Amino acid sequence: MSHMSSYxxxxxxxxxxxxxxxxxxxxxxxxxSEAIFAAAEDLNLDISHTIHDYYGRAIxxxxxxxxxxxxxxxxxxxDRKTGEVSFISDNFGGYERYAEEIKDRxxxxxxxxCVTKALAALNYSVDVDEVKHPIExxxxxxxxxx
Amino acid sequence: MGKKVxxxxxxxxxxxxxxxxxxxxxxFSEAEVLQGMxxxxxxxxxxxxxxxxxxxxxxxxxxxxxxxKKKVLLS
Numbered sequence: 001m002s003h004m005s006s007y008x009x010x011x012x013x014x015x016x017x018x019x020x021x022x023x024x025x026x027x028x029x030x031x032x033s034e035a036i037f038a039a040a041e042d043l044n045l046d047i048s049h050t051i052h053d054y055y056g057r058a059i060x061x062x063x064x065x066x067x068x069x070x071x072x073x074x075x076x077x078x079d080r081k082t083g084e085v086s087f088i089s090d091n092f093g094g095y096e097r098y099a100e101e102i103k104d105r106x107x108x109x110x111x112x113x114c115v116t117k118a119l120a121a122l123n124y125s126v127d128v129d130e131v132k133h134p135i136e137x138x139x140x141x142x143x144x145x146x
Numbered sequence: 147m148g149k150k151v152x153x154x155x156x157x158x159x160x161x162x163x164x165x166x167x168x169x170x171x172x173x174f175s176e177a178e179v180l181q182g183m184x185x186x187x188x189x190x191x192x193x194x195x196x197x198x199x200x201x202x203x204x205x206x207x208x209x210x211x212x213x214x215k216k217k218v219l220l221s
Contacts, residue, residue: 002165002173002207003198007191009159015186028188083188104157111159111189118183119151122176137157146149 009111014083023078031117032085035109036063036076039102043067051075053090061088065102070095074102105138112140119144151176161191166207 016026045065051073061075074089089099119126124144150166165173
C-alpha cells in the first residue's frame with residue numbers, strides 16, 4: 001500500500017540539550033543557520049546579531065535579518081534551556097506582513113533542508129525543485145527515489 | 147516500480163507527502179522512520195491527515211503490462 005499525508009511543522013532544537021550538550025551543538029543549529037542564510041539571499045536581507053525596537057533600542061539575537069524595507073529587523077533566537085526557536089520583531093508601524101514572510105521562508109527552508117538530508121540518509125536519490133504558486137507563494141518539491 | 151517519496155513543502159513548512167511503490171504497510175513504517183529522522187534534526191512533523199491510496203491510484207502507479215506477442219512461424 002502507499003499513502004498520502006499532510007503535516008504541520010515546528011522547529012525545536014532539543015536533541016543536544018537532552019544529551020547534556022549545548023544547543024549550539026544540536027544538529028539543527030547548523031541547519032537553522034543554513035536556512036536563515038538561504039532566506040537572506042532569497043529576500044535580499046542583511047544578517048547580523050542586532051535588531052531594533054520602535055524606540056531604536058538594540059536587541060541582541062542569535063541571528064538578525066534586516067533590509068531597507070524592514071530596518072528594525074527580524075530576530076531569531078534559540079532558547080538555551082528548551083531549544084525552542086522564536087522570531088522577534090517590533091512590528092509597530094505595519095511590518096507584520098513582511099516579518100511573517102521572512103519567518104515563513106526560514107521555516108520552509110529549514111523543513112526542505114531537513115527532508116532532503118533525511119531522505120539522502122535513507123539512501124534515496126534526492127531531487128529538489130522550486131515552483132512559484134500565484135496564491136500560495138513559493139513551494140519546494142522534494143522527490144526521493146529508492 | 148521503485149519506491150518514491152514526493153514531498154511538497156509550502157510556506158511556513160507545511161508538508162504534503164506522497165509515498166508510492168511501497169508494499170503492504172511498508173509506507174507507514176517508512177513514514178515513521180522519516181518522521182524520527184526529522185525529529186532528530188529538530189523538525190517536528192505533526193500528522194494532520196493520512197489518506198491511504200485508492201485501488202485506482204495504486205493501479206495507476208504500476209505501468210500496464212506490455213501486450214503479449216505470439217510467435218508466428220513463417221514458412
